[in-house]
Amino acid sequence: MTSFQNIFAAYSWHEVQTAIYQKSARDVELAINKTKRSLEDLQALLSPAAASYLEQMALISHHLTQKRFGKTIQMYIPLYLSNECRNICTYCGFSFDNKIERKTLNDEEILQEAGALKSMGYDHVLLVTGEEPMRVGVQYLKNAVALLRPHFSHIAIEVQPLEQQDYEELIAAGVNTVLVYQETYRKEDYKIHHPKGKKSNFLYRLETPDRLGRAGIHKIGLGVLIGLDDWRTDSFFAALHLRYLERTYWKTKYSLSFPRLRPCSGNVSPKVTISDKELVQLICAYRMFDEEVELSLSTRESETFRNNAIKLGITSMSAGSKTNPGGYVVAPRSLEQFEISDERSPAEIAAIVQQQGYEPVWKDWDKSLMSFEK
Numbered sequence: 001m002t003s004f005q006n007i008f009a010a011y012s013w014h015e016v017q018t019a020i021y022q023k024s025a026r027d028v029e030l031a032i033n034k035t036k037r038s039l040e041d042l043q044a045l046l047s048p049a050a051a052s053y054l055e056q057m058a059l060i061s062h063h064l065t066q067k068r069f070g071k072t073i074q075m076y077i078p079l080y081l082s083n084e085c086r087n088i089c090t091y092c093g094f095s096f097d098n099k100i101e102r103k104t105l106n107d108e109e110i111l112q113e114a115g116a117l118k119s120m121g122y123d124h125v126l127l128v129t130g131e132e133p134m135r136v137g138v139q140y141l142k143n144a145v146a147l148l149r150p151h152f153s154h155i156a157i158e159v160q161p162l163e164q165q166d167y168e169e170l171i172a173a174g175v176n177t178v179l180v181y182q183e184t185y186r187k188e189d190y191k192i193h194h195p196k197g198k199k200s201n202f203l204y205r206l207e208t209p210d211r212l213g214r215a216g217i218h219k220i221g222l223g224v225l226i227g228l229d230d231w232r233t234d235s236f237f238a239a240l241h242l243r244y245l246e247r248t249y250w251k252t253k254y255s256l257s258f259p260r261l262r263p264c265s266g267n268v269s270p271k272v273t274i275s276d277k278e279l280v281q282l283i284c285a286y287r288m289f290d291e292e293v294e295l296s297l298s299t300r301e302s303e304t305f306r307n308n309a310i311k312l313g314i315t316s317m318s319a320g321s322k323t324n325p326g327g328y329v330v331a332p333r334s335l336e337q338f339e340i341s342d343e344r345s346p347a348e349i350a351a352i353v354q355q356q357g358y359e360p361v362w363k364d365w366d367k368s369l370m371s372f373e374k
Contacts, residue, residue: 003210005203007244008237013186016043017233023047032056037289042239045285046232054277057284061313064291071358074294074316075346076124076156077117080325081105081144085130087197091225091261094130096197104135109330110144114151116328120320120346121362124154126179128323131160131199138166142173149174156221160198161208167215179221180208181257184228185237189271193228209241213249220245220254221296227261231274235282239289246292255294255316256286260301276305280312287313299342306342306349310356319349 023044031041032053044050045057082104085094093100105113117125127144129136136159145155156177157170167178184190187202194200209220222242224234235258242254260274274282279301286295296316297309306317319342322328342349350360 002248003207004241004244005207007240008185008206011237011240013233013237016236017230019043020047020232020236023049025049025052028053031288032060039236039240039243042285042289043236045288046235046282050281050285051277054281054284057288058280058312061284061287062311064287065313065315068291069294069315072361073310073314073353073358074124075122075350075360075362076126076154076316076318077120077122077346078126078128078158078318078321078323079110079113079117079148080128080323080327081110081140082129082132082136083325084132084135085197086133087131087199088195089197089199090193090195091228103325103331104129104140105325105330107143107147109326110147112330113326113328114148118151121350122346123152123362124156125152126156126158126177126318128158129160131197133160133198138162138169141170141175145170145173145175156219158221161205162211164211164215167212167217171215171217175217177219177221177255178212178217179223179255179257180205180212181221181223181225181259182206182238182241183225185224185234185241186229189229209245210248213245213252217252219294220249220252221257222254223257223259225259225261226274226279228271230272231278231282235286239286242290242293246290253294254292255296257296257298258282258286259298279305280309283309283312283314302341303344307352307356310353310358317349317353319344319346 020043027044028050031037031044034041083094084102084104086096088097089095125148141157141159148155154176155174156179157175158179161180182205190202199205212220222238224238238256246254283295294315295313297306297314298318299321325331353360
């Protein structure tokens with residue numbers, strides 16, 4: 001059976017990291033001047049040597065994004081259904097060892113929250129839960145999707161990794177997209193940050209996109225949590241994973257996210273930091289490596305950064321986000337998973353997008369793109 005694990009096993013974290021940091025200005029120039037870029041080219045674009053070429057990379061990234069996606073930015077919003085979780089994760093406010101009040105939304109509360117999101121104009125929602133299979137397992141998720149499907153044209157989920165059959169049932173119920181971030185591809189450090197719970201199984205999580213691909217999901221979202229380990233190396237492995245998936249499950253679409261570690265009640269300090277300039281480099285490197293992948297930027301980032309990132313290669317943005325269950329109307333004071341940075345309303349973000357000559361898309365992204373391409 002096809003599995004990314006076989007590809008992953010052929011790579012050494014240390015060797016990849018060394019190769020990235022040894023790239024020269026000449027390597028960067030060669031990568032910039034290509035039209036089709038390899039994984040080795042990506043290493044050059046992620047390297048410290050590429051910092052001097054950021055303006056060129058930004059111009060290329062902007063051009064490639066315009067060519068494929070036009071002047072459109074998909075708008076989406078997360079709907080947190082539960083903060084119950086059985087995992088211990090050092091960086092997450094929902095971690096099992098955090099003594100917090102737990103809450104899972106019931107049917108009435110889900111619909112109340114949905115009403116608030118619809119009043120903002122949203123038609124694209126991301127359902128998020130902690131990993132508690134007894135309380136927020138497949139049946140709970142299917143029920144939530146059934147409640148929300150009449151109100152939203154695009155439903156994505158970010159929940160615990162599931163089996164292929166579970167994904168097939170959720171797809172049939174109306175799930176369009178599944179986000180599953182590896183957090184870090186460095187196996188040794190992964191165990192440090194996930195000491196207990198099902199999430200501590202590195203390989204099971206690593207193979208989740210394979211199960212999604214076999215289930216026939218429309219879109220898979222990948223990413224790492226920047227701050228847990230060296231961002232350049234982790235970002236390379238995310239791209240390695242992406243390229244494997246695109247070639248293996250070629251009917252599925254893909255997105256990449258690059259969330260930076262934010263304050264939460266777990267309060268773990270980042271092992272490494274990434275500056276705004278370096279995050280721009282990462283966004284441009286990903287776009288130059290893959291013209292088709294969607295690049296998503298959340299409210300973890302500051303107002304100033306998000307304003308300036310719109311033209312760099314970003315294709316989707318959240319706005320008005322709450323990271324606590326019931327955070328919009330039902331239980332606004334419940335514990336957040338992490339602190340957001342950009343607290344502007346969806347209307348304010350849409351205005352910024354339009355001021356820069358782009359169109360904020362509130363409805364289904366794929367239908368909007370088809371309309372644009374015609």
